[in-house]
Amino acid sequence: MARMKDKVALITGGASGIGLSTANLMAQAGAKVVIADFNADGALQAAENIKAQGGEAVGIFLDAGNEASIKEAVEFTVQQFGQITTLFNNVGSTNLMKDQDVLNVDLDEWDRLMNVNLKSVLLGCRFAIPHMIEAGGGSIINTASMAGFTGDAVRVAYGASKAAVVNLTKYIATQYGKSNIRCNAVAPGLILTPAAKNNMPPEVLDIFAKYNALPYHGEPDDIGHTVLFLASDESKFITGQTIQVEGGHYIANPTVPDFEQYMSRNN
C-alpha cells in the first residue's frame, strides 16, 4: 500500500489495456488516480471498480488529440486531489489501413499520429510540470513501443512517433531533473491487451511468440508493474530511460535461426 501513498496520478488511455492495468495497480498501491480516456464510460467504470475495492479514483473524458482537453484533464486532477505527482502519458494509436510504408502512408494519418502519440506527451508535460514543481517534484512515464526501435514493413508513422517519444523522454528528464522531476518511458513489445487479442488472428500471435526468448506472451500487468516501479520512489535515481518490456523478442541477432539451420545441416 505504501508504494504510492500520497501520490496523485493522471493516467491517459486508462479505460483499457495497459492504462487500465496501471490504474488498478497504482490504486492498489495507495495512489489517488484519475483515469482519462476517450471512452468516458469505460473510464468511469474503471474508477467505480477501483472504488469498490477501497481505492480512490475518478474517471473523466479525454481527447488526447486536443490541447484544451489535455489541459482540462491536468487541471481537473489538481482540483480533485490537490496536486499531481505522477503523469502516465499512455495514449497511443495507429490505423494499419492508413499507416502503411513510406510511399503509401496517408499524410493525414501521419499528422494525426504525430498529434495523438507525440504532441499529447509534450502537452501533458507542459501542463503538469508547473504543478509538479510546485509540489516539489514528480514522475512522468511515457508509453513508447518497440516499434520505436526497429524498422517494419508498415506503420511508419506509428514507429516514427514512438521513436520520438523515446528521445522526448530524455529532453524532459534533462530539462526538469533539477526540479526533482523524473521522466522515463516504457517500450512494450506485443502485449495481449483486449485490442491486440481481438485484432490479431492466432496465427499472427504464434509468429510473435515464436521469436520471444520467453515461452509466453506479454500481458498488460507486465507493463503496469514496470510503470508502477517507475512511478514509485523505488526508482528515484532512474531518469531519461526507456525500459524495454518485450520478453526478449528483440535481443537476439536475427540471423540466429538461419545459422542454427546451417549448423545442423553442416554437422
Ligand SMILES: NC(=O)c1ccc[n+]([C@@H]2O[C@H](COP(=O)([O-])OP(=O)(O)OC[C@H]3O[C@@H](n4cnc5c(N)ncnc54)[C@H](O)[C@@H]3O)[C@@H](O)[C@H]2O)c1
Ligand atoms: N498492446 C501492445 O501490444 C502495445 C505494444 C507497444 C506499445 N503499445 C502502446 O501502449 C499504449 C496503450 O495501448 P493498449 O494496447 O493498452 O491499447 P488499448 O486499445 O487497450 O487502450 C488504449 C486506450 O486509449 C484510449 N484512447 C485512444 N485514443 C485516445 C485519444 N485520442 N484520447 C484519449 N484516449 C484515447 C482508448 O479509448 C483506450 O481505452 C499505446 O500508447 C500503445 O501504442 C501497446
